[in-house]
Amino acid sequence: MQDILQQTTWQEWLGVFFSVFQVLLARKNNSNNYLFGIAGISLTLYVMIQSKLSRRVYAQSLLLGNEHLRLAVLKFGKRKSETVISETTNLEKIITAGIVVGTFSLFWVFLTNFTDSDVPILDSLVSAFAWAGMWLMARRKIENWILLNISNIIAIPLLIHKGLYLYAVLTAFLFIVAISGYLEWRKSIKSKSVVV
Numbered sequence: 001m002q003d004i005l006q007q008t009t010w011q012e013w014l015g016v017f018f019s020v021f022q023v024l025l026a027r028k029n030n031s032n033n034y035l036f037g038i039a040g041i042s043l044t045l046y047v048m049i050q051s052k053l054s055r056r057v058y059a060q061s062l063l064l065g066n067e068h069l070r071l072a073v074l075k076f077g078k079r080k081s082e083t084v085i086s087e088t089t090n091l092e093k094i095i096t097a098g099i100v101v102g103t104f105s106l107f108w109v110f111l112t113n114f115t116d117s118d119v120p121i122l123d124s125l126v127s128a129f130a131w132a133g134m135w136l137m138a139r140r141k142i143e144n145w146i147l148l149n150i151s152n153i154i155a156i157p158l159l160i161h162k163g164l165y166l167y168a169v170l171t172a173f174l175f176i177v178a179i180s181g182y183l184e185w186r187k188s189i190k191s192k193s194v195v196v
Contacts, residue, residue, distance in 0.1 A: 009047055018037075018039040019170055027177055029085060055144070070134065084183035085185045087142055088143050092139070096147070099131055103124075107123065108120055108124040111124060119161065122158055124156045125153050126154045129151035132147045133148035145185065149175055156168050156175070
């Protein structure tokens with residue numbers, strides 16, 4: 001355990017801190033979460049490049065970083081108040097399924113043919129569910145927490161497999177926060193549906 005802590009860089013600690021803060025802000029439906037998400041993903045990408053891990057990690061980090069940046073620009077450019085939390089519509093469920101299937105397919109083809117990933121199917125699933133979850137989170141749909149936790153469940157053993165123990169602990173923490181976020185968002189939906 002002491003060896004793991006000694007090998008952990010300040011960039012990794014800071015990246016984990018920003019990532020934790022990002023998800024706690026998201027849980028509170030605070031749009032500032034995207035700024036911390038960008039910082040966390042940027043530091044994570046730096047750590048993974050410095051660790052010379054497989055190109056699979058680079059691709060996933062770049063895509064998640066791009067998604068955080070895109071969402072931050074959209075959120076800060078378009079609205080002054082918080083978006084209301086709600087459940088997905090049938091059309092949004094179809095779009096979400098399309099995002100999962102489409103991104104899984106793209107990642108699987110890319111990882112299988114252009115990288116040295118030793119777990120392309122699981123890597124692709126992590127990214128696919130994360131992309132769909134982020135799309136739902138940007139729209140403040142409660143189901144985002146479910147998709148992000150599917151991604152987390154798959155990611156934890158992958159991170160351990162890659163020797164990224166601090167990120168595995170972070171992901172386990174994010175799993176717990178996502179459960180809490182789901183429950184808090186569910187309460188918010190129920191309180192708004194009560195007629196006064």
